[in-house]
Amino acid sequence: MIGPSASAAELIAHLRTLRSKEKITGMSRFGIVTGSALGISNPDLQKIARLARKNHARAQELWQSEIREARMLALYTAEPEKLTPAEACRWVKDFNSWEIVDCAADLFVEARLDDVILQFAADDREFVRRTAFAMIAGAAVHRKQDPDETLLAWLPLIEAHSGDPRNFVRKAVNWALRNIGKRSRDCHAPALALAERLAASPDKIARWIGKDAVRALTNEKVMGRWT
Structure with missing residues (x-):
């Protein structure tokens, strides 16, 4: 039985019993890297995480396994205050x-690791840079007690990387811009102004980000929040 006392090795052994070739094939269709995957869905992993509970030292061991599901479980069970x-x-x-x-x-947003955002954005690796903007997008939604100025301070970084053509970066940049703009009345106008500026850019990637963000920030549902 999986519980708080389960070791990393025991959790990995349990994960292996749930391996599904069919689900591995399905995952690849969604752009999930499946080379080390066992084919366990995230809802099922979250159920295991709730049984296993938080344990940071164990999460570090799970990460070292390199197995997709073990690494996801590591992220679900790491302790933000210890990260x-x-x-x-x-x-x-x-x-x-x-x-x-x-x-x-x-996890990084919950751990309040904002200082790594600039470092990750400056890194040219696609998934490292995506992390920076995924963090901004997450903070805009989940850190409701933070002052709006904290989020607005990231708009120049969004603009600086709005020309990155790589799919997973441009989508995260767009995601961050949209989430800041939806956060509050005070965030909406500056984010929309940036979106409109990008929409008029000669760069096709920046233009795509801007136009999509303008659509998201001017739809009836968003505009109705503050009228």
Whole structure:
């Protein structure tokens, strides 16, 4: 029975019993790297995480396994208050898909590792840079007590990387811009102004990001929040 006392080895052994070739094939259709995958869905992994509970030392061991599901379980069961910037910088070197990035970004936001955002954005590796903007997108939604100015301070970084043509970066840049603009009345106008500026850019990637963000920030539902 999986519980709080389960070791990393026991959890990995349990994960192996749930291996599904059919689900591995399905995952690849969604751009999930499946070379080390066992084919276990994230909802099922979250159920295991709830039974196993948080344990940071064990999460570090799970990460070292290199198995997709063990690494996802590591992110679900790591303790945010114990996660250090140095550890985040080590883990991010192993990121190889949008899925692991977005799950890790939630953890990094909860751990308040904002200082790594600039470092990750400056890194030319696609999934490291995506992490920076996934963190901004997550912080805009989940860190409701932070002042709006904290989020608005990331708009220049969004603009600086709005020309990155790589799919998983441009989508994250767009995601971050849209989430900041939807955060509050005070965030909406500056984010929309940037979106409109990008929409008029001669760069086709920046233009795509801008136009998509303008659509998202001017739809009836968003505009109706503050009228």
